[in-house]
Amino acid sequence: MGRLSLAIRSFFALLFKGALPGDVVTKLNLDRKAAPPAAAPPKPAVEPGHGALQMLAILQRDSRLVDFLMEDISSYSDDQIGAAVRGLHEQCREALHRYVRLAPVIDGVEGSFVRLSGPSAVFDPARVKLLGNVPAQGLPEGGLLRHKGWRADKVDLPPLDAKRDLTILAPAEVEVE
Amino acid sequence: MSAKLRYVVGIDLGTTNCGLAFAQAEGLDPRELPPVLQFEIPQLVNPGEVRDETLLPSSLYLQGPADFPEGSLALPWDANPPFVVGHLAKTRGAEAPRRLVASAKSWLCHSGVDRTSAILPTAPPEGTPRLSPVEASRHYLEHLRNAWTSSQPDAPFDEQQLLVTVPASFDAVARELTARAAAEAGLKNVVLLEEPQAAFYAWIERHPDWRERVHVGDLILVVDIGGGTTDFSLIAVTERDGELQLERVAVGEHILLGGDNMDLALARFIEQELAEKGKKLDQFQLHALWQNCRVAKEKLLEEGVKGDEHPVTILGKGTGVVGGTIKAKLRRADMERILLDGFFPQVSSEEMPMRQRRVALQEVGLPYAADAAVTRHMARFLRQQAAASEHGVLRRGTSGLVAPTHVLFNGGVLRAGLVRERLLATLNSWLAAEGFESIAALEGEDLMHAVSRGAAYYGLARQGRGVRIRGGIPRTYYVGIETAMPAVPGMPAPLKALTVAQFGMEEGTQSAIAQQEFGLLVGEPAEFRFFSSALRKDDPPGSLLEEVSGELEELAPMEVTLPADGDAGHLITVTLETVITETGQLQLWCVARDGRRWKLEFNVRERVAS
CATH class of the missing domain: 3.30.420.40 (ATPase, nucleotide binding domain)
Structure with missing residues (x-):
């Protein structure tokens, strides 16, 4: 087979049948036997939701945050809620600290003046949100720091297990008598 | 010369936690004292999550097929370990306590059971394999070994100088069993060291002056x-x-008395308070309460904390967190009363x-x-x-x-x-x-870490880089000798005790007990009753106590069978010889007149309580 006919046959075979004819495969040295053993299935692409599910599962496991958020607490007294939340808050915070290192976006004192413009400052509206008297053009020199912002400095989550069903945030618990 | 680094590694094989510390021991000026560092021990903390922690909880969980998702127990050195060791074993063990092995070390020193037979956990669900206290200890050591070697492949654990600590109160049998666990874990170059000594070494290491x-x-x-x-x-x-x-x-x-008893006492107190209010706790809630009491106690005991109480809450079971929450508090006054009056009362001497x-x-x-x-x-x-x-x-x-x-x-x-x-x-x-x-x-x-650090310092001291505490063996050891008297029905023959090793006998020495000869029947097992005393320090080797008094504690007997090569049925006259090995273990040998020697072995099989 000439290169041209090979190319054309391959092209149409793939276009209409989705597979190469056997002789073309042989010619191209693409024999299945010669091919490397079926490579490990490609790593499942991480979907945007995976990290979120993993984090929710961790917060539920370590601090029962999902239980708390899903509970109807309207009928309980502040006292009762306070008692539960104190411990929950501490565990939740511990878990967060362990897996995500948080830092302020602007490390300043809230309520004090911070400079925004400067020779090296590149303004990014995702990092700094301007409030109040936002200038029509250009940047203001600075302003009062109202909220320091949060930035995840480092995320240190355990590797995802491909076989695990991430949609299970917490297993059901059954006590065997 | 080998490029391998040699370290001294101190192993604190604790009842509730294990620790590992190390120091570089080669390629230094002989007088230089290298710093002692803490080794962080990788372990499973959740299914599918391995983390480095400074302590390895001495807990072992015997998982079944329904315990964890497949593959979630992989360790860096073992994709499918047969047991879970460490943090995850401890937390999972709280949920399924009958599959948990804990306090293996306390069992190692318990002469009322056969410490080499599979007795742990004591009441497992049917069909669960069991482990002996020696095997459990072996698995902790194996975990430490694998953790070390996988992070330092150039300096395998087995090639380092290892120092394993034991309680000073461990007798010769418990020490022997600890050494056996180490040998079964594949550890070599192991030296045993007493924990209080290790703590003192750690103090010396911190204070060069x-x-x-x-x-x-x-x-x-x-x-x-x-x-x-x-x-x-x-x-x-x-x-x-x-x-x-x-x-x-x-x-x-x-x-056998420690911090766990104290936390449990606090939990029991609060459980009782709740019961008076009509709130009953189940086993899981009691366990949670036990843990929370420990946290509350530590909070109240922190330096500079002035609060009079600390909340202890047990969150609701099921998905209702707030609804089922049981609220209690640990008051400082109660805590101080329970701890101080219960465990540390001011008594006279x-x-x-x-x-x-x-x-x-x-x-x-x-x-x-x-x-x-x-x-x-x-x-x-x-x-x-x-x-x-x-x-x-x-x-x-x-x-x-x-x-x-x-x-x-x-x-x-x-x-x-x-x-x-x-x-x-x-x-x-x-x-x-x-x-x-x-x-x-x-x-x-x-x-929390002094014992492993002190053990590593002791490793340096053994190389001449620091001071060594002299001590020798912490007890005097005896073998029982039945007195030749007409037998009285129903009465055991009176027993004398022959001193075979005196308190303070040093490592690497031996002493022959020539005063007493024994006739051993070839081919038949001969058993020696074995006693020790931490109090009698002045009995020289070879001396005979006329009576086995309350100061003497009976240990597992020692056994020897002289091989019957040719002269079966003959009596061979032997004397005893005591050897304290360089690694601190006590050995007894039978020596025949012609110089042949046979080692006596501990028989730790169950002994009928006398």
Whole structure:
């Protein structure tokens, strides 16, 4: 087979049948036997939701945050809620600290003046949100720091297990008598 | 020359936690003292999550197929480990306690059971495999070994100098079993070291100027209260050729009493308070309460915390967190009362711990201390040393009570200033009654990690880079000899005790007991009853006690079978020889007149309680 006919046959075979004819495969040295053993299935692409599910599962496991958020607490007294939340808050915070290192976006004192413009400052509206008297053009020199912002400095989550069903945030618990 | 780095590695094989510390030991100036570092131990903390922690909980979980998702137990060195060891074992064990092996070390020292047979967990679900206390210890050591080797492939664990700590109160059998667990874990170059000594080494390591802090004639009491055991030792500062020397002069009995008992006492108290309000807790809630009480206790005991109470909440079961929450609080006054009055009462040095009569038919369980008062055990320890004659180095009071000049604290419980103060105040009140001035504690150790760090320092000291505490064996050992008397029906023949190893016999020495000959039948097992005493220190090897008194404690017997090569049925006359190995283990040998030797082995199979 000439290169041209090979190319054309391959092209149409793939276009209409989705597979190469056997002789073309042989010619191209693409024999299945010669091919490397079926490579490990490609790593499942991480979907945007995976990290979120993993984090929710961790917060539920370590601090029962999902239980708390899903509970109807309207009928309980502040006292009762306070008692539960104190411990929950501490565990939740511990878990967060362990897996995500948080830092302020602007490390300043809230309520004090911070400079925004400067020779090296590149303004990014995702990092700094301007409030109040936002200038029509250009940047203001600075302003009062109202909220320091949060930035995840480092995320240190355990590797995802491909076989695990991430949609299970917490297993059901059954006590065997 | 090999490019491999040689380290000394200290292993704290604890009742509730294990630790690992190391120091570089080669390629340095011989006089240089390298820093001792803590090794972070990778372990499963959740299914599918391995994390480095400074301590490895001494917990082992025997998982079944329904316990964890497949593949979620992989460790860096083992994709499918047969057991879970460490943090995850501990947390999972709280949910399914009958599959959890814990406190294996306390079982190692329990002569009422066969310590080499599979007895743990004590009441597993049907079909669960069981482990012997020796095997459980072996798995902790194996975990440490694999953790080390996988992070330092150039310096395999087996090629390092290893120092494994044991309680000073461990007898020769428990030490032998610990050494066996280490050998079965594939560890080589293992030396055993007593924990209170290790704690003192850690103090020396922290204070290079220690020679200015203690003086000749000083006597240091080491009080070590861990999660499961309480251990006392006395270390004397002596002088030889103008150099300060340290000598471990006494060790206490094995006391199964520790921090876990204290937290449980707090939990039981709160459980009772809740019960009075009509709130009943189930097993899981009680466990959660136990953990929360520990946290609350630590919070209240933190330096500088003034609050009068700390909330202890047990979150609701099921998905309702707020709805089912049980609220309680640990009041400082209650905590202090329970801890101080229950465990550290201010007693006089005359008060001895209560002794429970052992019931003949006892449920299989650990022989926990009958008296929870640590101070009474301390009084007994110091009194016992008073009763034991000898050793001019011990400072004594008018009543004979041994009077330490310093005290060194170790173990998690003693992180609490309150407890340290109470122990010190009690000790000082005894000293005042004996006509001595008050003493102070030696300060400045990390009480959770001191033992492994001190063990690593000891490894350096063995190479001549630091001071060594002389001590030798902590007990005197005897074999029983039946007296030749006409048998009386129903009465056992009276027993004498032949001293085979004297307190303080040093590592790497041996002594022949030529005074007593034994005729052993070739091809038949011969059994020697074996006794020890931590109190009698003045019996020289070969001396005979006319009577086996209460000061002697019977250990597992020793056995030997002389191989029947040719002269079966013959009697061979042998004498005994004691060897203390370089690694600190006691061995007994039978030596025939023609020089042939046979080693006696401990028989730890179950012994009928006498």
